[in-house]
Amino acid sequence: MDKIKVGLIGLGYIGKVHLRNCLNLKSAKLVAASDTSKKALNLAKKMGVKKTYDDYQQLLNDDTIDAVIIALPTHLHACCAKEAAEAGKHIFLEKPLARNVAEGKDIISAIRRNRIKLMVGYPFRFSSCFQALKEKMESGELGEVQIVYATNIASGPFLYRAESDIPRPVPDWWFKKELTGGGALMDVGSHMINLVRWYLGEISNVKSHLGYRFNLDLEDHAICILNFQSGQIAIINVGWFSQQTEIKVELLGTVAHASATIRPPNKVKTALQLMTRRTPTFYIPYLRELSHFIQCLKQDLPPSPSAEDALKDLEAIALTYQNCQQPQYSP
Numbered sequence: 001m002d003k004i005k006v007g008l009i010g011l012g013y014i015g016k017v018h019l020r021n022c023l024n025l026k027s028a029k030l031v032a033a034s035d036t037s038k039k040a041l042n043l044a045k046k047m048g049v050k051k052t053y054d055d056y057q058q059l060l061n062d063d064t065i066d067a068v069i070i071a072l073p074t075h076l077h078a079c080c081a082k083e084a085a086e087a088g089k090h091i092f093l094e095k096p097l098a099r100n101v102a103e104g105k106d107i108i109s110a111i112r113r114n115r116i117k118l119m120v121g122y123p124f125r126f127s128s129c130f131q132a133l134k135e136k137m138e139s140g141e142l143g144e145v146q147i148v149y150a151t152n153i154a155s156g157p158f159l160y161r162a163e164s165d166i167p168r169p170v171p172d173w174w175f176k177k178e179l180t181g182g183g184a185l186m187d188v189g190s191h192m193i194n195l196v197r198w199y200l201g202e203i204s205n206v207k208s209h210l211g212y213r214f215n216l217d218l219e220d221h222a223i224c225i226l227n228f229q230s231g232q233i234a235i236i237n238v239g240w241f242s243q244q245t246e247i248k249v250e251l252l253g254t255v256a257h258a259s260a261t262i263r264p265p266n267k268v269k270t271a272l273q274l275m276t277r278r279t280p281t282f283y284i285p286y287l288r289e290l291s292h293f294i295q296c297l298k299q300d301l302p303p304s305p306s307a308e309d310a311l312k313d314l315e316a317i318a319l320t321y322q323n324c325q326q327p328q329y330s331p
Contacts, residue, residue, distance in 0.1 A: 004067055081093055097314055126285040130262075144253060150248075153239045202228060211223075
C-alpha cells in the first residue's frame, strides 16, 4: 500500500497538533482538512494541505481519502465518527470516545457494521516514561503493585487565559454538560483512567468525590478510588483549578516504588522546535500514536487503544458520577 491519505476534521488546539505531526509521518500524507474557521483553514493551506473544506461532509465525500483524524468537540464525536464509518474511512478519534456509554456503543456498532478500524487518542500510552513504568511493573522489579496514584492537575479550559496576559474567551461548549458529557473527570480524568486500566486491568468498583470550586454545573476537580478485579487500587486526582500543571503516576509495590512525571512544554524550546518543523518534546507521544495508527492500517492490524477499550473508560466514568459523594459548592 502507498502512503495512507489522511483527512483532518477539526483545527482547534489539538487539531493543530495533529496538523503539524502529520507533516512528519513518513507513511501518510495529509491531503485535506476541514474546519468552520477560515483562519484555521488558511493555516492548513500555508502548511501544504491541498484541499480545505468548511463542511466535514465534503471531506468525507472525497473518495481519495483512506482515513480521518477527528479532533472535534466531544458532542460531535458520535455523529462525525458514524458518518465517517459509513463513508468507509478508518478513524483516529480524539478522546473521550463520546459523551456517554450509549453514544460510544453507537460508534462501535457503526465501525463493526462497516468493517472500519478506529483508534482513540490517548497519548499517555505512548509516553516513554509511562511505558517504562509499565515495563517495571510487569518485570516484577516492584514486586506486586498494590496502589497506583495518578494525578492530572492543570488549568483545563482556562489554558487559553493562562498562556497570555490578554484574556481570551473560552468556547462555551466547555461548560455545558449536555455537550461535553462531564467536566474535569471526563476531560483529563479519562486520560488517567485509561492509563491505570492499561496497568491494572478490569475495574470492579468506583467511588468518587467531585468538587465545584468555580461554581459551574460541571465538576472542576475530582478524586476517584478505583478497585480492580486483581485486588489492586488506583487513586485518581484530576482538576482544572491550577495554573501549574502536574501529570504524574506513582506505583507502590511490595518490593519497590516507582514514579513518572510528564513536564509541561517549555515555551521557548517549543517555539524553536516549531520554527524548524520538528515535533516539540511534549507532543512526541501524539506523533507516536498517529504513527501507530497509520502502521496498523498499512499492516491490517487492530489499533490500540480501540473503541471497545475507550468504551470501558466511559463506563467507569458513568459509575464515578453515579457513586460520587454529594457535591459541595464553594461559597
